[in-house]
Amino acid sequence: MSDSDKKKIVHFHLGEENYKTVMTAGKHELIADEPEHVGGKDEGPDPYDYLLMSLGSCTVITLKMYADRKEWPVEDIYVEMRHHKAHAEDCEDCDDPKARIDKIEKDLIVKGDLSEEQLNRLLEISKKCPVHKTMLNDVEIISTVEKK
Template identity: 65%
Template sequence: MAKDSDKQKIVHIHLPKNEKYTTTLTAGKHELIGDEPESVEGGNDKGPDPYDYLLMSLGSCTVMTIKMYVQHKGWPLEDVYMELRHNKRHAEDCDNCEDPKSKIDVIEKEVIVEGELTDKQIQKILEISQKCPVHRTLMQDIKIESSIEHH
């Protein structure tokens, strides 16, 4: 029997011809809106931008993973929050690279926990936060296979 995690995930994305960037994203019965901020010409800021969704995916997976682990252990976690930041930085290991403009994507994850937790439990929560499935996916080499269908 296949586990839910073994099933292929399918989402649908639609950018109607009458919209500049406002996009409908559908995952099963859930519908969301994506857009570019107003600072981007044509953006209407009707929804999060693609990088917001990337950070939200990572953050939601992380807090769910933490909660599952802590509940299993019976630890007194009262609440868990996350703040994530994404930016591009000059690659430190590229100081001698041919392209002086080389930059790498950096995602900063800050986990905020509440509860009567020991220092050892807090350290274990930090360790577990780096083992959520989305975190592990983003840290691996990812193969993206693209195709196009024309109607």
């Protein structure tokens, strides 16, 4: 089985501290939590922060790899992201929760002596990072439950 055929396993554990979640990916451990105003202790980013971090980190890595291959003079890459929910423009019943769509705003800031054409190309490449593509595809989530 090739490395690309292996299933990636990430573990999550919600302990006794209300919403604080310990997440483990291989040898890496992260904490997620909710802000205090919703009952958490704000001991880590919330799940939507991690969603944005996943997309943002994939974006900058993809851009860096592309710029390196092209030998473009990219000195630094920043991405700023925001997430919010907005009403669909053509909603029939705007009070229906399904009428709200998730919006992610992604601003790229690239430091380096690049032409307008190169910057526009980087913008296009940013939309081709694997996480960006995954988020735009139909995703099937298969859930199971067991009792311990």
